[in-house]
Structures are given as structure tokens and as C-alpha cells.
Amino acid sequence: MLLYELFNDVHFDCSMVDGAQNNCRFKMTVTVNNCKFEGTGPSKKLAKNAAAKAALASLCNISYSPMMHPQKNLPIPIDDKTASMELPQIHADKIGMLVLEKFQEVIKGQESYSRRKVLAGIVMSENMNFNEAKVISVSTGTKCVSGEHMSVNGAVLNDSHAEIVSRRCLMKFLYAQLEKHLNPATINQSIFERNPDNTQYPYKLKNGVLFHLYINTAPCGDARIFSPHENDSGVDKHPNRKARGQLRNKIESGEGTIPVKSCDGIQTWDGILQGQRLLTMSCSDKIARWNIVGIQGALLASLVEPIYLHSIVLGSLLHPEHMYRAVCGRIEKSIQGLPPPYHLNKPRLALVTSAEPRNQAKAPNFGINWTIGDTEIEVVNSLTGKTVNNQVSRLTKMNFFMKFANLLKNLPGLQQRKIIMDYGETKKAIKDYQTAKKELFDAFKREDLGNWLKKPIEQDEFCLPE
Ligand SMILES: [Zn+2]
Structure with missing residues (x-):
């Protein structure tokens, strides 16, 4: 009208x-x-x-985004000041469209694996120039590895939720971009440049490189604990309100999450093999973590400054208050002591205009992943953490650890950094990253939101192959 x-x-x-x-x-x-x-x-x-x-x-410039008008969903002008957390609608729609088109493109010829519940992807732009934006990754998946398939060699994917897999694809891309510095002919094509005089972070992203995460629905856990047809303006008397902001766990081979407080603290390898359920932190919690420690992972944190998401675009179920709280708001008052340049990142949020309908289909046990540069998709059995042909995935810890060791040996400007053969020890030695991670866990504790649940320590006790 x-x-x-x-x-x-x-x-x-x-x-x-x-x-x-x-x-x-x-x-x-x-x-x-x-x-x-x-x-x-x-x-x-x-x-x-x-x-x-x-x-x-x-x-x-008229927006119907829930970010603008959480309660009534009425159109208001985009330049309203309350919109500072919002990614402009046209950019959000472009990001969603690029990821969906890329999915249709890479799934061609393997349509039997197009069945999906959650779809995610990462788009890279130079500043806000979305005409030349590139899709870095596309992934699907909703499940985690079953306890009996845990690996002592870092050779399985533990968490195959689509957004977690897409972030691993992004890490694979970051490694490839650093590898461009191994060959003088490709240095200029890299998104990284040397960070002169900085021995702690010898490389950094070029100015204006931005990453945007698309998920077709709200991430599991805190961002999804609400009823989409009720608004909770005013006083919320619901007893479940105590659950708001809580750290939550995914359940082994199931969907949905439970608060960590209902689990008991430490997970043990032998306990899990005996049948104790293997628990993994929810996607909402992991995204909150990326907003403190970055998306590059522990190993790359020793080579580059932390890298943060510029924005998160959802395909459905965006509730601005819940989403904001889940990804950064719940620890904004309690986080402290982060070693710069670590900080609390507040990504811009948006919902695409053509929202995805609720999908009641049963979630398949497989997920696909594709990273820019790959000639084809990889299909992973989420319950075994290996490909459907029982091969090691290209996104495992072990694969990244080998790439990392190769960079340490050959990347210019590293002043002969020592290579530690043990994965867990290597991560432990990256001090500022570990400090930032500890401050994140402490911030959740201070807010009484629960203890971050770690995988059994044996998970990280593996070495580089000789
Ligand atoms: Zn999830």
C-alpha cells in the first residue's frame, strides 16, 4: 500500500x-x-x-527491521539514532542473498546433500562496498560429534553447527591468506600486510577488510530462548527469566540446549566413553566468545591482531534484545582486564527482509562446508566428525596446526619463533589470548551466568606428525 x-x-x-x-x-x-x-x-x-x-x-530509507522498532514493527526512518547497532537493511539483504546464491551454486551436482535446517555463511567486504563483496564460506549443520568418536589426534570436527563450521572455514581462509606471504608473487593479493615494528603481531588485516556472518536463524542457546509471538515489554514475571543470559550446552547428537548450571562442571574422557553425554557450548555462547577473543583462533592470535565480526545477519527469529544480550550485552558490564587490542566487540545486527519460514523438517545428520578456493563441497557426518567417506575433514584442529607450524617455519618477519610440537602447549604459550579467554570466563562467573564447560583436556594432547 x-x-x-x-x-x-x-x-x-x-x-x-x-x-x-x-x-x-x-x-x-x-x-x-x-x-x-x-x-x-x-x-x-x-x-x-x-x-x-x-x-x-x-x-x-524506510525500514521495517525489528532492530528499529522492537515492539511494533512499524516503519521508521533509517537515520534514527537508536539504530546505531543496526546494519543498514540493503546491506543485510545483500549479505543474505549472496550466501543463499553461493549455497545453490556449490551444491549443484550434489543435491542429495542440499537438505538442511541451519545454513550459515561468511561474507567479506571492503568497508561498506557490497558490490564487490565476496562469499568466504557456506555451511550447513545442526549436530555435534557423539562421545565415542572423540579424537586424541585433533582429527574430528566436534561441533558441526553451521555457524561454527563457517567460522572454521574462515580460519582456513585466513591461513591461506597468510600463506600468500610465502611467495613474493602473491604477497599483494593477501588481505594481510606486515605490521612493521610489532613483534607480537607481525601481520595485520589491511584497512577496511570486514567480515559479516549470516545465519538463517538465531544461534542456539541464549539468543533463541524466547517465544517469537510474545513481546516482553514491561515487567517480565515469567519464572524462566532467571535463565536469561545463562551459558548453555548443546546436547550430544540432539538439538537444543540446557543451562550449564544443570550439568556438573568437569567433563572427563573416560566418563564420556562410559556413556556420560558429551556437552558443547551453545552457538550463542561461542559467538559471545568470538566477540572477546576474536574469530581467528588461538594459534593465529600469535601472528595477527584479533579479528572481530563486523555484523551478524539473521534469516529469521531476530529478537533485538535477546540477540544483543546473547552475543555481547550479558558481559558488557562485567568484562575487564583485556590486554589491548582485545576488547568487547559489538557486532551490528540485522534481519533480512525475506525472512526464512520456520522449517519443521527433521535435521539431517550431515552438514556441508565450502570455503572460497575449494573446488567442491565437503560433506561431514556430524556424529562421527569425519567426512561421509570416513576421511579427515579439511577443517580439523590437526590440519590447522600443521598449517600453523608451516607458517612459523617459513613466514618472513617472525624472528625464528620456536615451534612447540604439542598442540595444547602451543595454545597455552599464547599469553594475551589466554588472558582474554580467562577474562571472558570470569565475566560470565561475575554475572552468575555459569561456568564455561571445557572439553576433556585430553582433546588437546596431540602432536605434530614427525
Ligand atoms: Zn548452534
Whole structure:
């Protein structure tokens, strides 16, 4: 209605997309003043609505994002000051579209693995120039390794939730970008540059390189503990409110999470082999962790300054208050003592205009991953943590540890850093990263939100192959 009121020349066209297992979806293209905008949805009406919203966001700066108006979902101008946490809608829609298109592209020829519940991806942009943005990773998955498949060699993927896998793809990409410095001919193509005179962080990202995480739904755990059709304005009397902000665990081979406080502290290898359930921290908690220690992981933290997500875009279930609390708000008052340049990162948040419908399909036991540069997808059995052909995944700790050792040996400017053969010892020696991680755990404790649950220590006791 608003679009028809504001413009004379409005024309809608409808087509079908992705009619496969994941609900049939309609695509509506609206032409306004010779510009085209798209929307998708489970019905023609919703697709049309999404297309109209995309047009209004782009042509009139009108946003329907829940970030702008959490309670009423009314359109208000984008330049409102309350919107400082929001990623502009047109950028969010572009990020979502790029990831979905890349998924359709890389799954070609292996359609039997297109079945999915959670889909995630990471997009890289130079500043806010999204015309040249690149998809770095695409992944699917909703499950974790079963206890009997834990590896003493760092050779299995423990957590195959899509957003966790996409972040491992990003780490693989970061290694590849540092490896470009091993060859004078490729140095200029790297997103990293030398950080002269800095012996602690000899490399850094070039100015303006930004990473954006897309997930088709709210991450499991704290960001997803609400009912989408109730608003909790005013006093919340619900007894479950005590659960807000709590650290939570994924349950072995299941979906959903439970608060860590209902588990007992330390996980042991022998206990798990005997049948104790293997627990993994929820995706909400891991994202909060990335907002303190960065997304590059412990090993790379000894070569580059911490790298943070610029924004997180959801395909559905974005509740601004819950999402903000989950990814950074719950520790913003209690975090302290971070060694610079570590800090609490507050990513921008957004919901795509063409939201994904609730998907009641049963989650498959496999997940796929693809990183820019890969010629094909890898399909991982989430319960064994190995590929469906029983091979070691390209995203394992062991693989990254070998890449890291190679960089330490050959990367220019490292002043002969010592290579420690033991993985756990190597990580322990990266002091500022360990301090930042400890401050993160302490911040959760100070807020009485529970203790971060670690995997059995034996998980990290493996060495580089001779
Ligand atoms: Zn998850």
C-alpha cells in the first residue's frame, strides 16, 4: 500500500524458486521507476510484501527491521539514532542473498546433500562496498560429534553447527591468506600486510577488510530462548527469566540446549566413553566468545591482531534484545582486564527482509562446508566428525596446526619463533589470548551466568606428525 501511495509506476512479477525439500518458495520482483527489487517467501503474498519492503528500504530509507522498532514493527526512518547497532537493511539483504546464491551454486551436482535446517555463511567486504563483496564460506549443520568418536589426534570436527563450521572455514581462509606471504608473487593479493615494528603481531588485516556472518536463524542457546509471538515489554514475571543470559550446552547428537548450571562442571574422557553425554557450548555462547577473543583462533592470535565480526545477519527469529544480550550485552558490564587490542566487540545486527519460514523438517545428520578456493563441497557426518567417506575433514584442529607450524617455519618477519610440537602447549604459550579467554570466563562467573564447560583436556594432547 505504501509503495503504491508513493509511486505511480509499480509492477510485480512472480516466479518459483527452490521448490525442493526446503519448502517451496516464491520469488516476487517489483519494478519501481525502472529499478528492480526482489523478495522471497513461502506464499505469493509474503514474497510480495518482502519485495515491497526491499524497495522502500532502498528508495525511501524506510525500514521495517525489528532492530528499529522492537515492539511494533512499524516503519521508521533509517537515520534514527537508536539504530546505531543496526546494519543498514540493503546491506543485510545483500549479505543474505549472496550466501543463499553461493549455497545453490556449490551444491549443484550434489543435491542429495542440499537438505538442511541451519545454513550459515561468511561474507567479506571492503568497508561498506557490497558490490564487490565476496562469499568466504557456506555451511550447513545442526549436530555435534557423539562421545565415542572423540579424537586424541585433533582429527574430528566436534561441533558441526553451521555457524561454527563457517567460522572454521574462515580460519582456513585466513591461513591461506597468510600463506600468500610465502611467495613474493602473491604477497599483494593477501588481505594481510606486515605490521612493521610489532613483534607480537607481525601481520595485520589491511584497512577496511570486514567480515559479516549470516545465519538463517538465531544461534542456539541464549539468543533463541524466547517465544517469537510474545513481546516482553514491561515487567517480565515469567519464572524462566532467571535463565536469561545463562551459558548453555548443546546436547550430544540432539538439538537444543540446557543451562550449564544443570550439568556438573568437569567433563572427563573416560566418563564420556562410559556413556556420560558429551556437552558443547551453545552457538550463542561461542559467538559471545568470538566477540572477546576474536574469530581467528588461538594459534593465529600469535601472528595477527584479533579479528572481530563486523555484523551478524539473521534469516529469521531476530529478537533485538535477546540477540544483543546473547552475543555481547550479558558481559558488557562485567568484562575487564583485556590486554589491548582485545576488547568487547559489538557486532551490528540485522534481519533480512525475506525472512526464512520456520522449517519443521527433521535435521539431517550431515552438514556441508565450502570455503572460497575449494573446488567442491565437503560433506561431514556430524556424529562421527569425519567426512561421509570416513576421511579427515579439511577443517580439523590437526590440519590447522600443521598449517600453523608451516607458517612459523617459513613466514618472513617472525624472528625464528620456536615451534612447540604439542598442540595444547602451543595454545597455552599464547599469553594475551589466554588472558582474554580467562577474562571472558570470569565475566560470565561475575554475572552468575555459569561456568564455561571445557572439553576433556585430553582433546588437546596431540602432536605434530614427525
Ligand atoms: Zn548452534
